[in-house]
Amino acid sequence: MEESSNALGVYLRARRELVTPQQAGIPDTGVRRVPGLRREEVAMLAGVSADYYLRLERGRDRNPSPQVLESIARVLHLDDEALAHMLTLVTDVPRRRRRRLRQQNPPPGALKLLASLVQPAYIENRYLDVLASNALARAVDPRLAVGGNQLRDMFLDPAGRALYPEWTVATECLMASLRQAVGKDIDDPRFIELTGELTLASPRFRQLWARHEVRRQTGGVIRFNHPQVGDLTLNRERMSIDGAEDMMLVVFHPEPGSSDADKLTLLASAAMPCPAPPAAMPSPQETGRLA
Structure with a gap:
């Protein structure tokens, strides 16, 4: 290679x-x-x-x-x-310790923080695998489920592409972020497996791969064409998780008081688990039998 x-x-x-x-x-x-x-x-x-x-x-x-x-x-x-x-690419830097996905678990504190957030949020690694997500993140994009990979979804899944009206820009951003995150460690087995699969399956991936763009993903605005609520514009923040190797916490949040905030509230209501029905009160006859 x-x-x-x-x-x-x-x-x-x-x-x-x-x-x-x-x-x-x-x-x-x-x-x-x-x-x-x-x-x-x-x-x-x-x-x-x-x-x-x-x-x-x-x-x-x-x-x-x-x-x-x-x-x-x-x-x-x-x-x-x-x-x-x-x-x-020309400087001798320490190799990153490689870990397969099954060994990459977010620290307990990060999972507790994720569970406490009322905004859509998830945790990703440097390969853009989803390691953890809350229910509202999955309501915004069902592909943000644990075990998913954002590159595969963006480049190979038609439904994933339809969700992002600015798909061209989104693919450029993801590719440049992957290049930046992996850096010189291009013989990492996970990286080889992922890029090999996408190179064979996606002409768009091959095109961007050849450009060698490098750019760190930062905070910004992301737009969705959501099947339930229509156009949805959210702010995106990415924060490094302290003590975790190559993991980021990603949070989406709307402008306060905006129609996007109202749409997110609707999605949050739909994502809430249905409460269990209350236990029925025993009838007088049943009360008598119990007595």
Whole structure:
């Protein structure tokens, strides 16, 4: 797998192909076999030799200086988060301890917090598996059930796609978040299994996978086309769980006093378990028999 043996080269090539000559401020001359910039153009704009840049892409030089990478990042229009990711591809960092899903349990305190929340909330890991969720989260999106995977649902489930009117943006966000969360640990068995399945099954996943976008998911607005309440707009917050490896608590909440708050209240009522019927009072005859 080239990406694990030459992660920096694969990343540079993918990002180079996304920058047009116009964006780089140079003339677009000659026939281009691939979209984006040529290697020699990146080298020229970054102030390094074409031969040196070629060695970087082919994995023959695995220890470029941060200054060189910063120059290349500027040419490739990478933001600070993407640059930080690129630096991890050449820096020796401790490997994350790998754990299979069956061994990844949220800490008890996080589960108690989740149970106490009146807003839709769930806990996810770095592969975007759902490790825990409350009833209201499942009322908003039934696929947020324990054991589900948000990538599979978003890319492969037509009902999951229909729930998100901004599906294109949502898929970009999830993909970039996966890349950022996994980082250099691309030979993780769980990661290989998941990305292999989605690469084979989803053209959209293959398209985004090749872009190597890296972006951390943060708080923002998410919109649903909900089958029960229609258009539903909620704020999303993501918070790291203290003491848990690669786990996040995700909470949805509406603007106070909005129609979205009213819709969420309706969903909460529907999600409440039906109370048990009260025990019937014994009839006088039964009371007599009991006596």
